[in-house]
Amino acid sequence: MIHVVAACSSCRAFTGDATQFAVEADTVRRMIDELDRRYPGFGDHIRRRMAIAIDGEIHQDALFAPLKADSEVCLIPRIGGG
């Protein structure tokens, strides 16, 4: 069971008060699909607006990144730079 954390309030438009989710998934894509099933529209929001940190490491494009059984996944806004 992976542990998903959405600390950013933009996610709450979809999830209400929930900020932490336990999800059964072995890739980020499947994790997003599952979250979208629970909260319709959330998947698209994640894909378009969020970066994903898997066990502390930020991915800008992590759709196919593998997840370990106990991975922690953080949804955070995308980051640019100067």
Place this chain on the structure above:
Amino acid sequence: MSKRQHISAVVNGDPVEFLTDPRATLLDALRDDLGLTGSKEGCGSGDCGACSVILDGRLVCSCLVLAVEAEGRRVETIEGLADGSKLHPLQQKFLEHAALQCGFCTPGLLVAAKALLDANPNPTESEARYWLAGNLCRCTGYDKIIRAVMDAAAELRQETV
């Protein structure tokens, strides 16, 4: 259309002639008429120094000189600083000290530093900073530029720092 004027001048030791609009600046003439694009336009108002050239021995902003004023004058630009393919010590020191990042302000800084060392071969750090205060650099924080200028000055005096 304003009447264009014929100008003869000496640029980097070579005689040049060009036709120019009376409102064109020396910088315009250097870049557009003579193809000397080493002098840069960063502001057009004398506030950044990227267009620095030496006019009759005086350091000036070429954006604040009319091209027509160059009649009969001597102009030295960045393109004349090296001796053929041999870099001037200032140029060499700028490279060794990594005194440039984007490089856009570099030609103006080198011309200004050349004028400094011509006038004062042994400047203090403070003198160098004030002399070069008219040359904005946004990349380096000036630290390595000042070091390069001081080192070049020492080399030109045949000392080592």
Place this chain on the structure above:
Amino acid sequence: MSEVDFIAPTSPEQAARALLAGGATARPLGGGTDLLVQLRSGRLPPGLIVDIKRIPEAIGIRQEAGGFVIGAATPGITLSEHAALGQAWPGVVEGANLIGSTQVQGRASMAGNLCNASPAADSVPALVAARATCLIVGPEGRRTAPVESIAVAPGRTSLAPGEFVLEILLPPRPARSADAYLRMIPRTEMDIAVVGAGVNLTLDANGVISDAHVALGAVGPTVILATEAAAAIIGSKLDDEALARLDAAARAVCRPISDKRGTSEFRTKIAGVLARRAAVIAYGRAEKTA
């Protein structure tokens, strides 16, 4: 297409005739560090540009009748290279050398600074405090006028059509006297003065100030000759009380605006501070000349 033309006469009279014929948009060109910026920004419509730098009297520094004659187009850097001028009028040279960068110093002249008629002109307060005058050439001939009479409002001068300043004249420097100029800017270089203060004073044999002139820049529509501020230190040895009087008197004459470079309140305070500090420097210099 708007017309612009350029000539470079070699005599003052030719220049005056050309300026008169050129009408309202004709301008004399000295160093051009203000003129070119104004032309480019569109603040000044293009017209006739009369380059005065090929007129022999307009360039260089000459010692005459115990004083100094400075050609109108003499660049600032020439002033700093002139040892005798720096000895006699250190404040005037300081003011001129604060105009812009080294590059600008290679072009900008005190007369240009004066005729640009900016209340913040760095070279003007020291000139006013020095009681300098101008030699003006025009279609009607030549005349002299005090420096402070040139600017009448920001950007406006008392010069008649066709007139231009050919020379600036500094009077002979009495014994035991000196001047100083200070300005306030947020950076260390490359700024327009938020406030400027020039002080010129003379000491008697006992170190008492026998004559003084104080001029303040950027605290009114034109540079202010602050006679009350000068009076506040005449007769003193510039003790703390005299300095406090000077500070107050300098502030009292200020009528500054608030703008992007500083608030009215700040300018007024700083005028007092700089007048005081410039007076201390001038006093120290005057003592050393004794």
Place this chain on the structure above:
Amino acid sequence: MSDVLDRPAAAPLDDGHLKVVGTRPIRPDGADKVTGKAAYGADLALPGMLVGRIKRSPHPHARIVSIDTRRARALPGVKAIVTAADFPDLASEEYEAGESAANLRDLSLNVMARHTALYDGHAVAAVAATSSAIADEAIALITVEYEVLPHVVEVEAAMAPDAPVLHAHMFTEGLAARPDKPSNIAKRNAITRGDLAAAFAEADVIVEDRYVTAAVHQGYIEPHACVASYAADGQCQVWSSSQGQFMIRTYCAKVLDLEASDIRVTPAEIGGGFGGKTTVYLEPVALALSRQSGAPVKLVMTRDEVFRASGPTSASVMHVKLGARSDGTIIAADVVLKFQSGAFPGSPVGAASMTALACYDIPNFSIVGYDVVTNTPKVAAYRAPGAPISAFAVESAVDDLARRLGMDPIALREKNAVRDGVKASYGPTFRNIGYVETLEAIREHPHYAAPLGPNQGRGVAVGFWFNVGGESTAAVNLNEDGSAVVISGNPDIGGSRASMAMMAAEVLGLPIEKVRPIVADTASIGFSMLTGGSRTTFATGMAVTQAAQKIVEDLKRRGALLMDVPVDQVDFVNGAVVCLDPAKGKADLTVAELAEKAAQTGGPIGAQVSLNAQGAGPGFGVHVCDVEVDPETGHVTVLRYTAAQDVGKAIHPSYVEGQIQGGVAQGVGWALNEEYIFDRGGRMENAGFLDYRVPVASDLPMIDTVMVEVANPRHPFGAKGVGEVPIVPPLAAVANAVRGAIGKRMTSLPLSPPKIRAAIDAG
């Protein structure tokens, strides 16, 4: 080839034996740049080229009633005039190409106003003519009829319920319920943890203040410039000074509804960007003018246009409240950030929120950010976008907390420092960070113990930036003499050619002089994200390293062939293939020898790697600054400055130092003097380098740097991004030093002399 997406962490290439990485060779593009030969955007001239000019709105907010171009068109020498009517009216769509996702409609409307001018300087029309004088004349002959609308510049004024609304279709995102009327607040965003109210109730000491910062500009010395050519067959070429040729290609294609494949963008040398050249302003306009005229068109901004019409970074109003136990443990933080985004949404308030508390391990916090549109230029990225702003507020508050607690400011930060394994305030868990080491570096530095004189103060502040990786392509080709060429798709803004060549030289065992780097156009190298986010040395460097490693593998195969031994019996050492079995008596084969025999062993030797680099290590900086304040004038002199930073591994230490020094200088300018000043009519009053006061050489001391190297295991040489972090701490470091010097907390930037004098006088 594609990188494996989740490549396991590799040990950095052995540091102990590095021959090139970590040295300070002369940059390969240096000679061109010190002789004036390097060609920047405005330096290019093409046969038949026209000069373009842009007409800009003089009003901060106005409906465009009509644009009459007839008189301008009649002027001899005018070859093209475009307005918004010549651009497709794009739908609102988020698109990822530049610094972060951009809304294509907003991007297009910023390039050319359609119905409404939203800021002073907003482009409304453009011309191309045979000379600049004619182009100027034509601009003056275009008549625009405006209906002037009420405008708003200040961020809190724009948030007020009765403020003039910029976009009638914009409703605040991120609220619990959809609002019933449009607002200038584009978005509300919150990051929270723990129980804030309970934590404040438990706190022994609470500090709280309101902070204000002004909009500031990146201030690159080179104005935006490009040349564009649209051919009769629809093939387009653009030469442009930007931070990414692929970004220019994408945005031109989108804004003009062209195929990306029909556009070839060649990067000119770039004269500074700092994030400001991560979007388009001129290029689509130049292409549209070229399409209409059939001739190449050059567009170059004046400095006035750069200030008025390119993107500065946000002005802000912030509130910070911190609660701590008496032992210095910070247990609660309440942060509110209101950021001005300019005419369209998209301020860096998100990154500002995520970085605000990133240096601290705090159990209870709330960070709320507002993205607010105003009648000012649309903001663009500026070096660690948003982070210096929120750091100014938080680091000022932490400084106040240290004073209240009577604690040393470094000790307070160490006590609350994030470490490996700590969950960052913005979500993920930190690994391989060097923050504590960086704090220690400053604490142990002689600067930190040096005595101070009267009217002098010392300030400490810390800063954080994520750093990013992303998509990069690089190719390495061996020449027949054994030298190499490194080709990348990232404009070299501060010395990246040098670091690319060095990493390739290291892997190939070649002296640096034998490796020449070039930056290629969009048709000559695969896609790369732009140069920004401190990603180039990390991500593109990774591609270069992997391409060189592929060549090494190829050289081993070829060497084994020539030696007639199995490939597992050779190794690559010091630029030569060697046989591992000395008994076989095989002479080493150098790269040059292998290159010379390439035809016999399979043909030319080269490799290209495309990857999407992950695992850019976050960076931390700790700065200490000494100032002296003239109590009578309020003038601040920066006496001494030392910046320590965890850089992972410095590939070319001189350019790492240069990045740090440059960031510090920009931050000092931001702290002391830089600001956008608007008059009551909403027009910028100081759109020039005279009154927009960036630091000059005499304003600054030497800037001492300390490079802390805590390796990033995800980069082959351990590198972390370095360019962004150094601008984060200086605003607060300077403000904290001023606090020390005058005994008063200054909460509004810039710390200009009038403000300081007023604070002193307030007693």
